[in-house]
Amino acid sequence: xxxxxxxxxxxxxxxxxxxxxxxxxxxxxxxxxxxxxxxxxxxxxxxxxxxxxxxxxxxxxxxxxxxxxxxxxxxxxxxxxxxxxxxxxxxxxxxxxxxxxxxxxxxxxxxxxxxxxxxxxxxxxxxxxxxxxxxxxxxxxxxxxxxxxxxxxxxxxxxxxxxxxxxxxxxxxxxxxxxxxxxxxxxxxxxxxxxxxxxxxxxxxxxxxxxxxxxxxxxxxxxxxxxxxxxxxxxxxxxxxxxxxxxxxxxxxxxxxxxxxxxxxxxxxxxxxxxxxxxxxxxxxxxxxxxxxxxxxxxxxxxxxxxxxxxxxxxxxxxxxxxxxxxxxxxxxxxxxxxxxxxxxxxxxxxxxxxxxxxxxxxxxxxxxxxxxxxxxxxxxxxxxxxxxxxxxxxxxx
Numbered sequence: 001x002x003x004x005x006x007x008x009x010x011x012x013x014x015x016x017x018x019x020x021x022x023x024x025x026x027x028x029x030x031x032x033x034x035x036x037x038x039x040x041x042x043x044x045x046x047x048x049x050x051x052x053x054x055x056x057x058x059x060x061x062x063x064x065x066x067x068x069x070x071x072x073x074x075x076x077x078x079x080x081x082x083x084x085x086x087x088x089x090x091x092x093x094x095x096x097x098x099x100x101x102x103x104x105x106x107x108x109x110x111x112x113x114x115x116x117x118x119x120x121x122x123x124x125x126x127x128x129x130x131x132x133x134x135x136x137x138x139x140x141x142x143x144x145x146x147x148x149x150x151x152x153x154x155x156x157x158x159x160x161x162x163x164x165x166x167x168x169x170x171x172x173x174x175x176x177x178x179x180x181x182x183x184x185x186x187x188x189x190x191x192x193x194x195x196x197x198x199x200x201x202x203x204x205x206x207x208x209x210x211x212x213x214x215x216x217x218x219x220x221x222x223x224x225x226x227x228x229x230x231x232x233x234x235x236x237x238x239x240x241x242x243x244x245x246x247x248x249x250x251x252x253x254x255x256x257x258x259x260x261x262x263x264x265x266x267x268x269x270x271x272x273x274x275x276x277x278x279x280x281x282x283x284x285x286x287x288x289x290x291x292x293x294x295x296x297x298x299x300x301x302x303x304x305x306x307x308x309x310x311x312x313x314x315x316x317x318x319x320x321x322x323x324x325x326x327x328x329x330x331x332x333x334x335x336x337x338x339x340x341x342x343x344x345x346x347x348x349x350x351x352x353x354x355x356x357x358x359x360x361x362x363x364x365x366x367x368x369x370x371x372x373x374x375x376x377x378x379x380x381x382x383x384x385x386x387x388x389x390x391x392x393x394x395x396x397x398x
Contacts, residue, residue: 005112014290015104018128020280021157022096028185029089033082040078044071099154128155129287135161136285157279164275171268174208176201179271189278197274199229199236200267206240207258211248218244295324312343337397341365341380352395355379356387360395 047067054064103124110118127150134143135158143161147153163182170178183190183198190197202225209218226237239254246255276283299315302308303324309316315324337346339362346352346362354360359379369377370389377392379385 006107006110006118008107011107012104014286017279017281017286018155019097019100019104021160022093022100024279025160026090026093026097029085029093031188033085033090036078036081036085040074044074047071096154103155124150124152124155127152129285129290131156131158133285133287138165140165157281160279164272167271168268171264171271174264176205176267179267182271182275186278190274193274193277195274195277196233197267197270199226199233200270202226202229203236203240204263204267207243207263210243211259215244291320291323292327295320296327297330299324299327299329301329308340310338310340310343335397339365342368352397353392354395355385356391357385359385366392 047070051064051067054060103121106121107118110121112118127146131143131146131152134140134146135156140158140162143156143158147156147158167178167182170176180198180201183201187198202221206218206221206226209221222237222240226233226240230237240258243255243258246252246259248259250256250259273283275281282289295315298313302310303313303315303321314320337352338344339346339350339352341361342365344350344362344364351363352360353363353366355377357379359381361380365380366377366389369380375389376386377389378387
């Protein structure tokens with residue numbers, strides 16, 4: 001029973017992004033609400049302070065009434081804004097968090113891997129990983145179809161990847177507007193991570209102005225958007241200023257690299273890494289990480305030897321074996337020896353037996369062969385090599 005006991009900690013290692021994504025989304029809702037409260041209540045407090053500082057507010061009843069009405073209007077507007085935000089973003093995000101935590105909490109109730117409930121839970125997890133893989137590879141329709149068919153819309157991050165795809169499509173069209181808007185929404189988090197994506201986007205917009213020969217606009221753009229970064233990107237800003245002296249066809253190395261269209265591909269990769277980091281998502285699909293872990297636990301040198309391959313071993317499969325080349329060999333404290341003929345484990349009840357030629361198979365295999373051949377056994381890989389059953393030797397593994 002202990003072999004089938006669930007490794008809760010191991011399972012939860014894969015589920016951190018699953019729980020963190022809606023949490024990070026709700027943090028954004030909270031920060032937006034907090035900014036609105038600080039802005040509106042700050043204005044109300046200032047208006048109240050102005051009224052309190054008036055020597056005789058009762059002398060100007062109309063102005064005082066107007067100020068009070070303005071304060072009430074601001075508070076009511078804030079209330080509506082917060083209510084709308086809660087209904088449109090806060091409550092749905094909380095529902096997603098609740099459903100995901102309930103899904104994770106269900107694992108602790110399963111006694112072993114063999115109970116039907118865990119099998120169903122694992123099937124849902126696999127569906128989630130398939131949706132994640134589809135979204136990362138641009139197959140959004142497939143992802144939505146799987147999510148809808150399996151009823152797991154709240155357990156996958158389709159909206160997040162839709163935003164990623166929308167911004168990446170804009171960058172492919174050589175437009176930085178959507179990515180810059182995203183940077184503005186997440187300015188504090190990017191600054192905390194010391195991420196330079198916003199500067200890279202601003203620099204690219206400047207480069208495109210220089211490419212189009214719009215020198216005046218490029219200089220004005222640099223003054224407005226690049227100079228604020230001079231403390232951390234001074235050398236790049238100086239180099240960008242000199243770019244105006246070079247045409248797009250230049251062969252001068254530093255400026256040729258700035259004009260290189262391949263910079264857009266780098267920007268897409270930088271954006272994806274930034275949003276993955278902010279959303280606590282791994283850079284690899286979860287399906288790949290799970291497969292790497294499984295293949296690493298099975299991979300042995302024998303998997304790549306044609307003579308010792310096992311048809312029941314996933315790593316011995318040509319396709320999965322190719323994928324497994326990226327992971328290290330497994331480390332086993334206690335080895336498990338499998339008979340090449342019967343594909344069964346050789347142990348104390350099914351001991352390995354050696355022929356005079358040194359080939360080793362299980363006792364069960366030789367018993368079956370000897371029963372069909374009047375006490376004679378042969379090497380299944382070379383039937384011409386025969387011996388008496390009594391000539392077999394037991395093999396002990398130490």
